[in-house]
Amino acid sequence: xxxxxxxxxxxxxxxxxxxxxxxxxxxxxxxxxxxxxxxxxxxxxxxxxxxxxxxxxxxxxxxxxxxxxxxxxxxxxxxxxxxxxxxxxxxxxxxxxxxxxxxxxxxxxxxxxxxxxxxxxxxxxxxxxxxxxxxxxxxxxxxxxxxxxxxxxxxxxxxxxxxxxxxxxxxxxxxxxxxxxxxxxxxxxxxxxxxxxxxxxxxxxxxxxxxxxxxxxxxxxxxxxxxxxxxxxxxxxxxxxxxxxxx
Amino acid sequence: xxxxxxxxxxxxxxxxxxxxxxxxxxxxxxxxxxxxxxxxxxxxxxxxxxxxxxxxxxxxxxxxxxxxxxxxxxxxxxxxxxxxxxxxxxxxxxxxxxxxxxxxxxxxxxxxxxxxxxxxxxxxxx
Numbered sequence: 618x619x620x621x622x623x624x625x626x627x628x629x630x631x632x633x634x635x636x637x638x639x640x641x642x643x644x645x646x647x648x649x650x651x652x653x654x655x656x657x658x659x660x661x662x663x664x665x666x667x668x669x670x671x672x673x674x675x676x677x678x679x680x681x682x683x684x685x686x687x688x689x690x691x692x693x694x695x696x697x698x699x700x701x702x703x704x705x706x707x708x709x710x711x712x713x714x715x716x717x718x719x720x721x722x723x724x725x726x727x728x729x730x731x732x733x734x735x736x737x738x739x740x741x742x743x744x745x746x747x748x749x750x751x752x753x754x755x756x757x758x759x760x761x762x763x764x765x766x767x768x769x770x771x772x773x774x775x776x777x778x779x780x781x782x783x784x785x786x787x788x789x790x791x792x793x794x795x796x797x798x799x800x801x802x803x804x805x806x807x808x809x810x811x812x813x814x815x816x817x818x819x820x821x822x823x824x825x826x827x828x829x830x831x832x833x834x835x836x837x838x839x840x841x842x843x844x845x846x847x848x849x850x851x852x853x854x855x856x857x858x859x860x861x862x863x864x
Numbered sequence: 865x866x867x868x869x870x871x872x873x874x875x876x877x878x879x880x881x882x883x884x885x886x887x888x889x890x891x892x893x894x895x896x897x898x899x900x901x902x903x904x905x906x907x908x909x910x911x912x913x914x915x916x917x918x919x920x921x922x923x924x925x926x927x928x929x930x931x932x933x934x935x936x937x938x939x940x941x942x943x944x945x946x947x948x949x950x951x952x953x954x955x956x957x958x959x960x961x962x963x964x965x966x967x968x969x970x971x972x973x974x975x976x977x978x979x980x981x982x983x984x985x986x987x988x989x990x
Contacts, residue, residue, distance in 0.1 A: 655887035710961060713904045721899070775900075784916035785898045785925055839895045839964055846895065846965040853958075854965060863888035863967075 622815060629822050637826035644833025645841060652845055656861035660851040663862060681848075681857040688858070724768035731761045731801070732825070755808075762805045769798040789836070796831050799824035873943070873982050878936035881978050889932050889974075892966045896921060902968065905961040908953065920960035920968045923949045927975040943984040950975040951986045 659669040670677075706712035711719075732738060735758040739749035753761070775782045776790060803824050807817035831837055851859045882889065902920040903909050909918035916922055927946045931938060938946075950972050958969040979985060 652891070655891070710901060710905075710963065714901055717899075717901060721901075779900075781900045781903055781914070781916040781919060782898065784919065785900065785922050790898050836894060836897060839897055842891065842895045843964055846891075850965060850967075852965060852967060854961060863885070863891075 622819070626815070626819055629819055629826070633826055634822070637829040641829040641832055644830075648833050648838055648841060649845065652842065652849075653861075656850065656863055658862040658864040659860045660862055661860065677860060678857075681860065684858040685856060720768050720771050724765060724772075727761045727765045727768070728797070728801075731758060731765060734758065735804075759805070759808065762801050762808075765801045766798070766805065769794070769801070793831075793836050796824070796828050796835070797837065800828055872940050873938065875936050875938075877981055878931065878938070878978055881974070881981065882931060882936050885974055888967070889928060889971065892968075892971060893925070893929050893932060895964045896925065896962075896966060897964065899963065902960050902962050905959055906954075907957070907959070908955070917949075918953055920954075920962070923954050924966070924968045924971045924975075928971045931975070931978060940982075940984065943979050943982055946975055947979050947984050947986065950979065 657669055662669040702712075704712075733750050734753045736752040736755055739752045742749040773794060776786050776794070777783075800821060803817050803821035806812060807814060807821050811817070828837070832840060847854065847856045847859075849855075849857075849859045849861045851862060898921065900919060900921060903914070903916075903918075906918055906920050909915070909920075912918050927949045930942065930946065934942075954972050956969055956972060956976075960968045962968060976985075
C-alpha cells in the first residue's frame with residue numbers, strides 16, 4: 618500500500634504536472650487564436666463597407682486605449698456631477714448588486730494571486746527553474762485561502778438556495794464549482810494537516826492539475842475570455858471601445 | 865417528437881441560420897458563468913416580481929442555447945416555447961448588462977429570426 622501511494626505521488630507530482638501545464642498553455646493559446654480567428658470583422662470596416670484591415674495595428678490599439686481614458690475622464694467629469702450615491706446605485710453593477718460585486722471581485726483576485734504567491738509553490742518553482750515569484754507569508758496565504766473558501770461558500774449558497782440562480786443551474790455548474798474550489802480546500806486541509814496529510818497532498822496536486830487542464834476547455838475559460846471579449850469586441854460595455862465583430 | 869411535427873419544421877434552414885452565428889453562440893454559451901448579475905439590468909425582471917424567467921441569461925440560455933444544443937432539431941412546440949421567451953419576455957431594449965460581455969440582445973434577435981423563419985411569431989389575437 619505504501620509503495621503504491623508513493624508511485625501515485627511520483628506520477629501526480631512529476632509527469633502529470635508537466636502534462637497539465639502543457640495542456641493548459643497550449644489549450645489557452647488555441648482558444649485565444651480561435652477568438653481572433655472568429656472575430657476578424659471590424660466595426661469601422663463594416664460601417665464603411667470595406668474589408669477588415671489585416672494584421673495587428675498598434676495605432677488602433679492606441680486609439681482604443683485613448684478613447685477608453687477619455688470615456689473614464691468623461692464619466693468623472695464636472696458635467697457628470699453631482700456624482701451621487703443615487704447615480705452609482707442605479708447605473709452601475711456595483712450599486713445595483715454591491716454584495717455580489719464585492720464578493721466576486723475579491724474571490725477572483727484571491728483565486729489568481731494565492732497559487733502564485735504561496736510559499737510552498739515558490740519553493741517548487743525555485744527547485745525546477747531556479748527562479749520564482751516573491752512569496753507572501755504562510756499566514757497571509759492561509760487567510761487568502763480562507764477568503765476564497767468563504768466566497769466559494771457564498772456562491773454555493775446562492776446556487777442551492779437562490780431562486781434566480783437555481784433557474785439556470787445545472788450539474789455542470791456544480792462540477793465547475795468543485796474544480797475551482799477543490800485545490801483551495803485540499804490545500805488548506807493539507808497545510809493544517811487535517812485528516813490524512815499524504816492523501817490531502819495527493820488530492821491537492823491532482824485537483825490543481827484538473828483545474829489547469831479544465832481552464833481552456835470548460836466554462837473556466839471565462840478567465841481569458843472575460844478580458845479579451847470585453848476589450849476587443851465592440852459593445853456598449855467594452856473596456857477599450859472594442860473594434861472586432863463576431864464573424 | 866412525431867414525424868409529422870418534424871416535417872413541419874425546416875430543420876436544415878434552422879441549422880444553416882445557427883451555423884452563421886456558431887462562433888458567437890458557442891462562445892456566449894460557454895462563457896456565461898450563470899452568475900445572474902444580468903438580472904437587474906432587465907426592466908421586465910424588475911417589474912415582474914423578479915421572476916427568474918425574465919433574466920436575460922435565462923432567456924438566452926433557454927432560447928438560442930436550446931436550439932444550439934439540439935443543433936436545430938426541434939419541434940414546433942419547442943419553437944412556441946422559445947417564441948414566448950424571445951417576444952413576450954423580452955422587448956429587445958438592448959439594455960441588458962453581462963459582466964462577461966455576452967451580446968445577449970443579438971442572441972435573442974437570432975432566436976426571433978429562427979422562429980420567424982418557421983412561421984412561429986406572436987399573433988395579436990392569441
